[in-house]
Amino acid sequence: xxxxxxxxxxxxxWRTVPPFxxxxxxxxxxxVTTSGINGMxxxxxxxxxxxxxxxxxxxxxxxxxxxxxxxxxxxxxxSFVVIVELVMQAYFYQLFKVLGIFIPLIVVNCIILGRAEAxxxxxxxxxxLADGLGIGIGFTISLFILGLIRELLGAGTxxxxxxxxxxxxxxxxxxxxxxxxVALGILLALMNLISQLQARKGGSR
Amino acid sequence: MGEFLLLMVSAVLxxxxxxxxxxxxxxxxxxxxxxxxxxxxxxxxxxxxTLAGMITWLVHTYILVPLSLEYLRTIAFILVIATLxxxxxxxxxxxxxxxxxxxxxxxxxxxxNCAVLGVAIINxxxxxxxxxxxxxxxxxxxxxxxxxxxxxGMRERFALVAIPxxxxxxxxxxxxxxxxxxxxxxxxxxx
Numbered sequence: 001x002x003x004x005x006x007x008x009x010x011x012x013x014w015r016t017v018p019p020f021x022x023x024x025x026x027x028x029x030x031x032v033t034t035s036g037i038n039g040m041x042x043x044x045x046x047x048x049x050x051x052x053x054x055x056x057x058x059x060x061x062x063x064x065x066x067x068x069x070x071x072x073x074x075x076x077x078x079s080f081v082v083i084v085e086l087v088m089q090a091y092f093y094q095l096f097k098v099l100g101i102f103i104p105l106i107v108v109n110c111i112i113l114g115r116a117e118a119x120x121x122x123x124x125x126x127x128x129l130a131d132g133l134g135i136g137i138g139f140t141i142s143l144f145i146l147g148l149i150r151e152l153l154g155a156g157t158x159x160x161x162x163x164x165x166x167x168x169x170x171x172x173x174x175x176x177x178x179x180x181x182v183a184l185g186i187l188l189a190l191m192n193l194i195s196q197l198q199a200r201k202g203g204s205r
Numbered sequence: 206m207g208e209f210l211l212l213m214v215s216a217v218l219x220x221x222x223x224x225x226x227x228x229x230x231x232x233x234x235x236x237x238x239x240x241x242x243x244x245x246x247x248x249x250x251x252x253x254x255t256l257a258g259m260i261t262w263l264v265h266t267y268i269l270v271p272l273s274l275e276y277l278r279t280i281a282f283i284l285v286i287a288t289l290x291x292x293x294x295x296x297x298x299x300x301x302x303x304x305x306x307x308x309x310x311x312x313x314x315x316x317x318n319c320a321v322l323g324v325a326i327i328n329x330x331x332x333x334x335x336x337x338x339x340x341x342x343x344x345x346x347x348x349x350x351x352x353x354x355x356x357x358g359m360r361e362r363f364a365l366v367a368i369p370x371x372x373x374x375x376x377x378x379x380x381x382x383x384x385x386x387x388x389x390x391x392x393x394x395x396x
Binding site for chain 1: 283
């Protein structure tokens with residue numbers, strides 16, 4: 001039992017890390033990762049919703065009729081999104097402003113509905129909680145890394161601290177929408193490359 | 206009329222919903238593998254988004270605002286959209302079977318297309334009136350369809366070229382999307 005909980009938790013960190021492996025939840029991944037902080041804020045908000053929607057979908061899975069399950073999942077998810085929206089507006093107003101429309105749009109983040117449908121509606125509450133936590137943290141780390149890369153190249157700073165040499169010419173392309181697509185594409189290719197190298201090493205052994 | 210033309214150009218080219226605003230990217234990469242699916246999805250989105258833009262505006266103005274329940278906007282809109290999609294699916298199935306054949310499989314996917322909810326929210330936040338909202342929804346959906354078809358046209362050619370192994374599939378799709386977006390950013394300043 002303990003090992004399967006750990007399995008469900010760790011699979012979200014590498015094997016099925018959402019924006020890369022599953023190619024889900026791309027809109028927030030591309031839109032808000034103009035800096036490390038923004039990426040992390042979005043990731044944490046999504047993680048919160050994911051954990052609680054997984055938990056409640058799992059707890060209610062025997063009560064929800066199959067025909068209306070998608071609608072029921074959406075209502076559960078939307079309720080937690082509204083909570084996040086109101087909390088962020090009250091306590092993290094700056095971040096709320098920056099993330100803007102993408103906070104209400106957590107409702108339609110396919111990762112959350114996908115986990116509810118594929119995992120939480122079939123598994124026990126503890127496993128679903130571990131799954132939500134793992135996938136959520138994987139998503140947050142991915143967004144944070146992508147944000148850091150774009151911030152470093154696009155503005156020459158890391159977490160708002162200048163780190164590049166004085167004559168560094170910021171590569172503003174990275175902060176613009178096209179840069180988001182290209183940066184994510186290259187990161188994805190790098191991850192594929194690492195997996196391929198690992199597979200080759202495993203094969204020759 | 207000139208104002209609407211400006212809004213159209215702005216929504217389709219300058220602030221393209223897929224490439225510049227980043228709404229609706231999951232279906233963008235998912236269904237852009239062939240021209241047929243891209244056109245089908247594009248048409249379905251134009252149809253649903255225009256209707257959804259109108260209905261969510263009405264719901265917001267005549268139900269949520271009088272009852273001062275604006276904070277329930279997200280829940281209300283997503284329910285309206287989910288119901289609308291189901292309803293449209295049933296109506297098309299009964300009245301226009303050929304259209305259902307063409308759009309059928311894309312309709313359920315639209316519920317979780319963030320472009321629909323996104324445009325509904327933009328309509329409210331920008332304070333558009335009913336006619337402008339409908340028009341903006343329609344124009345945004347046209348921009349979505351345009352980008353999707355362009356992308357599908359490019360991706361169909363990938364079958365014929367040698368792509369580095371690590372870039373196969375989604376990775377090259379993202380880089381291509383980046384280059385299309387770069388081309389679209391040339392339209393900035395048009396409006």
